[in-house]
Amino acid sequence: QSVLTQPPSVSGAPGQRVTISCTGSGSIIGTDYHVHWYQQIPGTAPRLLISGNNNRRSGVPDRFSGSKSGTSASLAITGLQAEDEADYYCQSYDSRLSVVLFGGGTRLTVL
């Protein structure tokens, strides 16, 4: 089974730094394929934050950064703000099944 695993929840105080991990299995992430990150504020549509592992979309604050190493990827958020409270999803691709995969999502709580 193809899976992208994220922690269900993370939290941090305003101004702190948090990271959200995304771990692949099988034929995912451990290849040259890219990982992308989306933010979803409850009740709204997802929006693209990071594409191609570490490319911030225009307009996304530089407090957000992405990285990928081996079979894992991470989204880091520095200088946490209340407005960052949302669900975050990683996304990649399974070449064996030819399907797009999303991680299960991580709820970020700003304390």
Place this chain on the structure above:
Amino acid sequence: DVQVVDSGGDLVQPGGSLRLSCAASGSHFSSYAMTWVRQAPGKGLEWVAGITGSGDHTYYAESVKGRFIISRDSSTAALEMNGLGAEDTAIYYCARSSGTYLSGYTWFDSWGQGTPVTVAS
């Protein structure tokens, strides 16, 4: 910014059919693949189907293969859903896709607001 508008969601009985539509503003619509992603109540995102910019190639999740059909013309994309079951209840989002579709270099840069589909008797 590109505006994506999805519509057509409704309450439908089990076994019924529904057609969702999606329009994206701006030029070069046919240059981009389009994708449908759904989100069941309280759950995460699930990729459902996608179609290349030319319309020549379509792709489906196993959970909808044989029941859903994605199509497009010069200005809109559509998702024809047949044999609907309770497991199809979700908000359906249309998204414009960037990168090579479908591949490890595909991502979704603009999303519609979502259209709700409820399957119940």
